[in-house]
Amino acid sequence: MNPKHDKLIRRTTMVATVTAAYLLLTADYGEQPSFLDPIKKAILSAQKSVKEMVIGTQDKTQQNGNKTPSSSSSDNKPHP
Numbered sequence: 561m562n563p564k565h566d567k568l569i570r571r572t573t574m575v576a577t578v579t580a581a582y583l584l585l586t587a588d589y590g591e592q593p594s595f596l597d598p599i600k601k602a603i604l605s606a607q608k609s610v611k612e613m614v615i616g617t618q619d620k621t622q623q624n625g626n627k628t629p630s631s632s633s634s635d636n637k638p639h640p
Contacts, residue, residue: 585599594600 582603585596585603
């Protein structure tokens, strides 16, 4: 087989396997506990951590928004 085709087939197989495993592990199996619950919690925790690292937390954005002076101050003069 052509080496390029072989490499493409291997990569496609790996991506499909990882995707199928992710979907099976994060699927909702109802209210009954499953033996996959600890793995699911770890995946969701890692997912949340990555989102916080990339996007940032809501607390940081709210703190940055509060740094501007409030309009309710007694001196509403424009800044020179």
